[in-house]
Amino acid sequence: MSQSYPYQDAFNRTLQQRAMAQATEDEYNATLTDFFKYLENFNPTYQRDHRVNQLQTPDVEQYLAMLVDARKIQNQTYNKVLSHLNVYFKFLFSHSWTPYLPTLDLKSKPKQAAQPLNYRWVDDLDSFLADPRLHVYTRLTLLLVAQGYPVQAFLQPNFTANLKTQSWSAPAQQFLNELQAFLAPLQQRFQSNDWFLKQRAAADPHLTLPGLHKYLKPDEAIVGFALSPTVLYQGYLVNYLRRHPQLSDREAISALHLEPDSIDYYRRLAQRAD
Template identity: 50%
Template sequence: MGHTNAYPYQEVFEAYLHRQELAQPTIVEYRSVLTDLFSFLSNFNVGYQADHRVATLLDRDVEQYLAMLVNQRQVTNGTYNKMLSHINIYFKYLFTHDLITHYPTLTLKGKSHDDLKAPTTKWLHLMPSILANQQLAVYTRLTLLLSSHFYTISEFLTPGFNQQLDIQNFKTHEQAFWQEYQRFIEPLQERQHSRDLFLKQRLDGDPHLTAAGLHKYLKPDEKLLGFSLTPTRLYQSAILDFLLQHPRLTDQQLSEKLRLDPQSLNYYRQLAMQYRG
């Protein structure tokens, strides 16, 4: 056909998808996922970089990519499961057609279907009232504030995060909440001998609040706000909203603002197009 395959066995696999009478947008989705997978492996997987042989891939190689989706791109369970399904069907095809001798996704499982809806972005436009809402826990409001500035839960719960947080560009209502938060956290920081932002209320060895500990604040406030406060979903919706609101920014501008590598930015661009549609 005179073109270079975007991923191994692209032509025969996509011919197979056509024979299965899949819709063209679905086939394009497969192509996007598999192109992204092999681009990631080419850039970050030492074993695959050595010879680019798909037959040498193991479950841990695919797991490395899936872990990146969760930890760096903060994908939802629904997106994760869909991408794993596409990858699984691809490797199943290669295995059943004797193109590979083992099936690297056989043991990989999808994530629970507890929250598969598209993330809402409405909360981002209600931030002044949310940050001023005294009924909400201070840690809940801080989580929403940091998520709206494109920080992941793994970032803002990491000790030392306070040193990299730049509050100079906080808006007026964000500065007002930040002052309230300072009044709350300073006595706790003194008691716990830590300048970090999320601290336990009680003295208990490690003073840092865990993800499970933060969840205990977020869960009750979900009922008050009426939407999911899962930090990964908040982060994802903040990214999507920014892309939708700023369609004219260049890739470099977006990468700097959102702190995303080119692959992750491309992923979110595609997700934003789906969301817009």
């Protein structure tokens, strides 16, 4: 099986020895996959020969700065990403696979006051789907998140293979027709039925998370709120729980595919939402 970042198999074995939850292990892998995809696209040090043992503090700082500037991540997310990278580089260092600890001098950020979570966007989905000012990929992201899919799921190759859309609303069906017209030449060129495809020739035609953010970011000025798929998904969860207050924890966990230890957190957010 191909690896998404250097020494992934060995690192995962180390994580498994810590007996951490699968969801936490998945978070580590998502962080590191995104980190190395970013380096591959934007970092000259890594682009030269793809050697992890050449990475130093400025290379990690460049990635973290991008997360803050381009994706507008909160300090809590910044600290979690830094922690993931720190554990990974300590693992490499302990095996002598790198002579550097590039995260050693990087400091975590102070805890921020929680930003009010936008959950109302779900209620306005139909108007967003019909808004031609928004890029097709922005509208598609909103549609899929409102159907309960996190970004880690819908950017996966072959995501659409088993997707059932027949029961979606009439405005969603209308948008899907527009989407298909947009995608037809790309799907033909890349011989792929997937939805999130690059618009230029590429060995791997699938859009990455950083690539998706390039479409989402400019559209924030139009909608007036953050379009980070992770934040949108949190808003969707809160919206769902506000609409279904009668659900038991077990029913909500099953409907939303949540980890059991996170249901209380989202219930509290739903109760505080005005």
